[in-house]
Structures are given as structure tokens and as C-alpha cells.
Amino acid sequence: MKGRASNPLVVNGALIGLALVALFPLFWMISVSLMQPGEAADVPPPLLPSDPTFENYLRLFGQTGMGRYFLNSLVLAVSATALSLFFNVTAGYAFAKLRFKGRDTIFRLLLAALVIPAQVAMIPLFLMLKEMGLINTYLGVLVPTMANVFGIFLVRQYALSVPTEMLEAARLDGAGEIRIFASIVLPALRPIIVTLGIFAFLASWNDFLWPLIVLIDDDMYTLPVAIAALSREHVQDAELMMAGAVVTVLPVLFLFLGLQRFYLRGLLLGSVKG
Amino acid sequence: MTAVALDSIRKSFGQTEILKGLDLEVRPGEFMVFVGPSGCGKSTLLRVIAGLEEADEGVVRIGGERVNDTAPAKRGVAMVFQSYALYPHMSVFENMAFGLKLSGRSKAETRQAVEAAAEALGVSHLLERKPRELSGGERQRVAIGRAIVREPKVFLFDEPLSNLDAALRVRMRYEFARLHERLKTTMIYVTHDQVEAMTLADRIVVLNAGRIEQVGDPMTLYHHPANLFVAGFIGSPSMNLLPGVLEAADADGARVRLETGETVRAAVDASAAAPGAAVTLGIRPEHARIGEGENRITARARFAELLGGTTVSYWEREGAEASFTLQAPGLHEPAPGEPAELGFQARDCHLFDARGAAFMRKG
The missing domain is CATH 2.40.50.140 (Nucleic acid-binding proteins)
Incomplete structure (x- = not known):
């Protein structure tokens, strides 16, 4: 009994310790972004800014055009999320609940495609998009994110738990397939839609490699690409870099925290719902 | 004139033949029960009548009209499922009103129909609740209510009492009998429970391995079973x-x-x-x-x-x-x-x- 009583303290203590270790870089990123130019290079490095300032943020948005990059990232991430949800949810539902010839064969083929690493597909994809004239366009960034096997798989597995009788009841009530999808299926899939939406948004927001390959003009850059370019120009300016990092990380952090309740529910329900 | 007529109905799933050429006539206003062991094809037969499954061969007639190619919603049938199949994100009212809304009825008409059905089934006080807030018996009543408001020519019940406990099943059985007495609509009811079949049916259809073994009123089946299967199946x-x-x-x-x-x-x-x-x-x-x-x-x-x-x-x-x-x-x-x-x-x-x-x- 004594051993069991002390367990929560040890476990919670260890978790708090690990959380602090994980959060420290985030904390220091914010702290440095508020420091005076060159302050972070002092030895030993200061933990907190001696004279906090928003100067780095003003420079970031004023001189480096970060506002434009932020907007680019936001528009692309929102579009990628919307497109990916549209295609993945409709396809996942169709694979789970609609009867059509070759359904299982096509699904198995899709699953087999999961083993191909994204990097392997990049060069053929680049050449395809080049032929289509989509290089250096936003559409070129979006096309590969529109549907992905993992998303379809995730939705399909969740949609399998939607009772078929419920869909049949709607059919008997006179609802067409689109009505059934919109009025009955989408509300039932809400947790997995939120989960998938967060995945899609994060993937697009944080994506560095593909936008780097596809986008050529500076003013079309997304935040990760722009910050990488910025770091080459301002390699000594750690405070400005950290302000850029804060602008990149914080929105998705808040998005994740805000939707965490649905997100976790989605992951759990997908695994335990019978 | 028949309410439902089936002529040489065949249905296979892959290589497995589930219905092997069934002929049946259901009379207007009749309470017909399909009974048989698991896998005998009784639910598939009901789903063929509803239009949720297409017959490979044969003709389905409802009210004298061939309905093989008619969409489920246009066949004039309403179905109550074993799992109730209520829409979980809608209130009881919305569940019952969904079909009427789709058929273009006015709001006032819909409200009146839903309230009348809810009153008859004793669920008026539950109209604003969500299905998850209801007990098994209440959910079953709402599912029946959803069927009633559509005023169908034929009610189809697919093992509606299977998910209820023994006491509630007896009570609901009585309520089904009363419902039929009141509405006098043709009802087709699928069950594997022969007590339900004997107590509710005007006539029973005993199915076995995709074939009809015997059709008759409960006492005929009990006193004059046509064959060994019916003799062994009917009676407990x-x-x-x-x-x-x-x-x-x-x-x-x-x-x-x-x-x-x-x-x-x-x-x-x-x-x-x-x-x-x-x-x-x-x-x-x-x-x-x-x-x-x-x-x-x-x-x-x-x-x-x-x-x-x-x-x-x-x-x-x-x-x-x-x-x-x-x-x-x-x-x-x-x-x-x-x-x-x-x-x-x-x-x-x-x-x-x-x-x-x-x-x-x-x-």
C-alpha cells in the first residue's frame, strides 16, 4: 500500500520534469525573440531578456516581408486542409460504406502505395507538375496534398463504425446519397474530421521541402522556406530568427491546444469504438 | 388485392444463394411474421421488400404495383431496425421529422404528425432529447414513431425486440399488438423468437435455408405442422x-x-x-x-x-x-x-x- 501511495508522486514528478525539458526550447525561443540585438550571443547566454523589446517582431514584419509569407502559409494551409478533408473524407466513406465494383481491390492497392516514401515520389511528381505548368504556382504546392492514403485509411476505419442501418434508415426516409453524406455521415465523422484537419493543417504549415522545390519567386514563399532563406542572410541575428520561429510555431500550437479535446477523442474513438 | 406479393424471389451473395425462389402473398392489414433460424434468409427477404437489397430474380409487388426498380423511399414502406438506427446527433423530434422534411411537408404538418405519433407512443416528453439520453425501450418507441409518421402502406420490422431485456420485450410485444390493432396497417415482422411469432402473427411464414417451409396461422402451424422442420421449430x-x-x-x-x-x-x-x-x-x-x-x-x-x-x-x-x-x-x-x-x-x-x-x- 505504501509503495502504491508514493507512485503518483514519482510518476507526476517525472512527467513534470520531462515536460519542462520539452518546453524549455519553446520558452527560450520566446525569451530570445524579446531580447535586444546580439544579447543571445552573450556567454553565458541569458535566460530572460534584460530589457524586453518587440523590436525584432517589428523588423520581421517591417523589413523582411514576413507578413506576406505568413499570409502565404495561412492561405496554403487552409486550402490544403479544405481540399484534403474533402477528398479524404469522401473517399474514406466510400471505401467503408458504399458498394461498388473493385472497391476492396482498389483499397488494397492504395494501402500498398503507403510503403513508397514521399521523397521517392518527389522527383516524378515535380516532373509531372512541370509538364502541367504548375511549377511556381500555389496550385503546384497544393496538388500533392489534396488526398493521401493515410487520410483515406484513417477515415475509412472510422467510418466502418458508423452503423449501416442508420444509412439505410435515411435511405428509407427518402434521403439521396449526398443528403445522407451531409446530414448523417458528416456529423458522425466529426471527431475524425477534426483529427484529420489538424494533421493536414500541420503538415502543410510545417512543410519545408515541397514548397522549396516548387516555389521559385520570393514573394510566394511559405514561412518555413522564408525563415530558412532569412537565416542565410541574417545568420548572426539569433533574436530576429527566434521572432520568426515564434510566428511560425505559435499559431499551430494554439490551434492544436484549442482542438485538442476533439483531436484526442477522434484518435481514441477510432481505436475502441466497436 | 394483396398488400405485398412476392413471385419467385431469388437472391445470392457471391456464391451463396440466400433466397431460393420464394412465392408469398401478404394480405392488406395482415400482421405477417417471418420466423426461422439464423441465416435462413428472413431478414434478407424483408430487405428485398424494403428495397435495401435488390432481388436477383423475381418480382416484388406492393399494393399491386411492381416495385423492383423503385427506390426504397418511394415504395410506401417504413422499417424499424433491430439497432433502432436513430440519428445520434438529432433530437427525437428531428429524428421523427427527418423523412417528412425530405418529402417536402410543411413545418406545421410535420410538427402535427410528429406530435400525434409521439403522443400515441408516450414519448411526447422526450421530443427535445438526443437518442443517447433515452433508454432502450424509449429508443425503440422513437424508431417506431419515425416509421408511423410516414404513414406507410406496409410496416417492416426487423427483429425489433432483440436488443431489449426479457421484461421489456414482453411489454413491447403487447404494444406491437396494440399498434397493429389501432393502425390496421399491413405489418411484416421478422424474428427468430417463435413466442413473438405465435403471439403477434395473423399468419406465420416459417423459413429455412432460403425456402418457405410453411405459411399459416399460428394454431395451424402448431397443430398441423407440414413437415419435421416446422414441427421442431414451432412450439417451446x-x-x-x-x-x-x-x-x-x-x-x-x-x-x-x-x-x-x-x-x-x-x-x-x-x-x-x-x-x-x-x-x-x-x-x-x-x-x-x-x-x-x-x-x-x-x-x-x-x-x-x-x-x-x-x-x-x-x-x-x-x-x-x-x-x-x-x-x-x-x-x-x-x-x-x-x-x-x-x-x-x-x-x-x-x-x-x-x-x-x-x-x-x-x-
């Missing part, structure tokens, strides 16, 4: 089936020598069969008594189930594999191993030929 506990050989058949009845050596008389016309033919004698547990009756067999008690009002006892006979079941009123607990003479009357006997078809009973 099941009819005792004793293999034997026909010794003689005349105008008064048949004489059968059982595999255990006893000779018994059965009041059936077995003149179509030749002496020496293999037959099966059937006797219901409630028609056998200890030490009474013109036919006697010897047996030893194995165990008894005391049900309060009646006792069901199981007996073994030397030379026979199957045990003999006896149901008698009152409490009577024979000691295990106790020998006894079990008796039954010739008029209570059923007799089946080697292919399982019943000989005509006398009287």
Missing part, C-alpha cells in the same frame, strides 16, 4: 421426434414400432405409405404425461426444470439417442435415474414420412 419446448417403422396403416390410424421397441398408435392417415417404411413420430412435451395415455414408453428421468407454474423434465430411453421432454403443470421433480412409464394419446401424435413430410392428422 420443441416437439419430441421419435424414429420408427410403420407397421400398419388403416382408416383408424397408424401403428408404429419405435426404434426402442415399443409399439404406439397415431391418429393419422398414413395409408399412402407402405408397411415397413421409415417414419418419425412426433409428440409435443405438453401432450405427454407420466403413467397416463393409451401409448406408453419407458424412460428414466435425467433432470427437471421447475418453472413455477409448470415443470419441464428430460428423460432418457434405452436405445434412443435423443432425450424425451415432458412438460406438465405444477411442480413435479422426478429423482434422476427414476424409471417411469410416459404416456400420450394417439390423437396427439404427429407422423412424418422418411422425407419429413407430415401425414394428415385425423380430427
Whole structure:
């Protein structure tokens, strides 16, 4: 009994310790972004800014055009999320609940495609998009994110738990397939839609490699690409870099925290719902 | 004029033939029950009528019209599912109103219809609740309500009581009977529970392995089962089936020598069969008594189930594999191993030929 009583303290203590270790870089990123130019290079490095300032943020948005990059990232991430949800949810539902010839064969083929690493597909994809004239366009960034096997798989597995009788009841009530999808299926899939939406948004927001390959003009850059370019120009300016990092990380952090309740529910329900 | 007519319905899933050419007519206002063991095709047949499955062959008519190519919603049927199939994100009101809304009824009409159905089913106070806030019985009522508001020509019920506990099932059974009495609409009800079938049905369809074994009112099925399958399926506990050989058949009845050596008389016309033919004698547990009756067999008690009002006892006979079941009123607990003479009357006997078809009973 004594051993069991002390367990929560040890476990919670260890978790708090690990959380602090994980959060420290985030904390220091914010702290440095508020420091005076060159302050972070002092030895030993200061933990907190001696004279906090928003100067780095003003420079970031004023001189480096970060506002434009932020907007680019936001528009692309929102579009990628919307497109990916549209295609993945409709396809996942169709694979789970609609009867059509070759359904299982096509699904198995899709699953087999999961083993191909994204990097392997990049060069053929680049050449395809080049032929289509989509290089250096936003559409070129979006096309590969529109549907992905993992998303379809995730939705399909969740949609399998939607009772078929419920869909049949709607059919008997006179609802067409689109009505059934919109009025009955989408509300039932809400947790997995939120989960998938967060995945899609994060993937697009944080994506560095593909936008780097596809986008050529500076003013079309997304935040990760722009910050990488910025770091080459301002390699000594750690405070400005950290302000850029804060602008990149914080929105998705808040998005994740805000939707965490649905997100976790989605992951759990997908695994335990019978 | 028939409410529902099925003509040579066939249906396969892959290589498995589920319905093997079924013909059936359901009369207007009739409460028809499809009964049979799991996998016999009764639910598939109901789904073919509803339009949720397409028949591979044959014609489905509802109200005299061929509906093979008609969408489920346009067939004039409403269905209540085993799992209730309520829409979980909608309130009870929205669940019941969904079909009416889609059919373009006005808001006022919809509200009036939903409220009337809710009132009749005693769920008026639940209209604003979500299905997850309801008990099993309440959900079942809402599912019935959703069917009622559509004013269908035919109600289809697919094992609607299977998910309820025993007490609630008895109450809901009564409510189904009352509902039919009040609405007088044609109802087709699928169940594997023969008590539900016997208590609710005007006529019962007994299905087995994709074929109709017999159609008839409950008492016809009980007293005059057409074959061994129906004899064994209808009635609880099941009819005792004793293999034997026909010794003689005349105008008064048949004489059968059982595999255990006893000779018994059965009041059936077995003149179509030749002496020496293999037959099966059937006797219901409630028609056998200890030490009474013109036919006697010897047996030893194995165990008894005391049900309060009646006792069901199981007996073994030397030379026979199957045990003999006896149901008698009152409490009577024979000691295990106790020998006894079990008796039954010739008029209570059923007799089946080697292919399982019943000989005509006398009287």
C-alpha cells in the first residue's frame, strides 16, 4: 500500500520534469525573440531578456516581408486542409460504406502505395507538375496534398463504425446519397474530421521541402522556406530568427491546444469504438 | 388485392444463394411474421421488400404495383431496425421529422404528425432529447414513431425486440399488438423468437435455408405442422421426434414400432405409405404425461426444470439417442435415474414420412 501511495508522486514528478525539458526550447525561443540585438550571443547566454523589446517582431514584419509569407502559409494551409478533408473524407466513406465494383481491390492497392516514401515520389511528381505548368504556382504546392492514403485509411476505419442501418434508415426516409453524406455521415465523422484537419493543417504549415522545390519567386514563399532563406542572410541575428520561429510555431500550437479535446477523442474513438 | 406479393424471389451473395425462389402473398392489414433460424434468409427477404437489397430474380409487388426498380423511399414502406438506427446527433423530434422534411411537408404538418405519433407512443416528453439520453425501450418507441409518421402502406420490422431485456420485450410485444390493432396497417415482422411469432402473427411464414417451409396461422402451424422442420421449430419446448417403422396403416390410424421397441398408435392417415417404411413420430412435451395415455414408453428421468407454474423434465430411453421432454403443470421433480412409464394419446401424435413430410392428422 505504501509503495502504491508514493507512485503518483514519482510518476507526476517525472512527467513534470520531462515536460519542462520539452518546453524549455519553446520558452527560450520566446525569451530570445524579446531580447535586444546580439544579447543571445552573450556567454553565458541569458535566460530572460534584460530589457524586453518587440523590436525584432517589428523588423520581421517591417523589413523582411514576413507578413506576406505568413499570409502565404495561412492561405496554403487552409486550402490544403479544405481540399484534403474533402477528398479524404469522401473517399474514406466510400471505401467503408458504399458498394461498388473493385472497391476492396482498389483499397488494397492504395494501402500498398503507403510503403513508397514521399521523397521517392518527389522527383516524378515535380516532373509531372512541370509538364502541367504548375511549377511556381500555389496550385503546384497544393496538388500533392489534396488526398493521401493515410487520410483515406484513417477515415475509412472510422467510418466502418458508423452503423449501416442508420444509412439505410435515411435511405428509407427518402434521403439521396449526398443528403445522407451531409446530414448523417458528416456529423458522425466529426471527431475524425477534426483529427484529420489538424494533421493536414500541420503538415502543410510545417512543410519545408515541397514548397522549396516548387516555389521559385520570393514573394510566394511559405514561412518555413522564408525563415530558412532569412537565416542565410541574417545568420548572426539569433533574436530576429527566434521572432520568426515564434510566428511560425505559435499559431499551430494554439490551434492544436484549442482542438485538442476533439483531436484526442477522434484518435481514441477510432481505436475502441466497436 | 394483396398488400405485398412476392413471385419467385431469388437472391445470392457471391456464391451463396440466400433466397431460393420464394412465392408469398401478404394480405392488406395482415400482421405477417417471418420466423426461422439464423441465416435462413428472413431478414434478407424483408430487405428485398424494403428495397435495401435488390432481388436477383423475381418480382416484388406492393399494393399491386411492381416495385423492383423503385427506390426504397418511394415504395410506401417504413422499417424499424433491430439497432433502432436513430440519428445520434438529432433530437427525437428531428429524428421523427427527418423523412417528412425530405418529402417536402410543411413545418406545421410535420410538427402535427410528429406530435400525434409521439403522443400515441408516450414519448411526447422526450421530443427535445438526443437518442443517447433515452433508454432502450424509449429508443425503440422513437424508431417506431419515425416509421408511423410516414404513414406507410406496409410496416417492416426487423427483429425489433432483440436488443431489449426479457421484461421489456414482453411489454413491447403487447404494444406491437396494440399498434397493429389501432393502425390496421399491413405489418411484416421478422424474428427468430417463435413466442413473438405465435403471439403477434395473423399468419406465420416459417423459413429455412432460403425456402418457405410453411405459411399459416399460428394454431395451424402448431397443430398441423407440414413437415419435421416446422414441427421442431414451432412450439417451446420443441416437439419430441421419435424414429420408427410403420407397421400398419388403416382408416383408424397408424401403428408404429419405435426404434426402442415399443409399439404406439397415431391418429393419422398414413395409408399412402407402405408397411415397413421409415417414419418419425412426433409428440409435443405438453401432450405427454407420466403413467397416463393409451401409448406408453419407458424412460428414466435425467433432470427437471421447475418453472413455477409448470415443470419441464428430460428423460432418457434405452436405445434412443435423443432425450424425451415432458412438460406438465405444477411442480413435479422426478429423482434422476427414476424409471417411469410416459404416456400420450394417439390423437396427439404427429407422423412424418422418411422425407419429413407430415401425414394428415385425423380430427
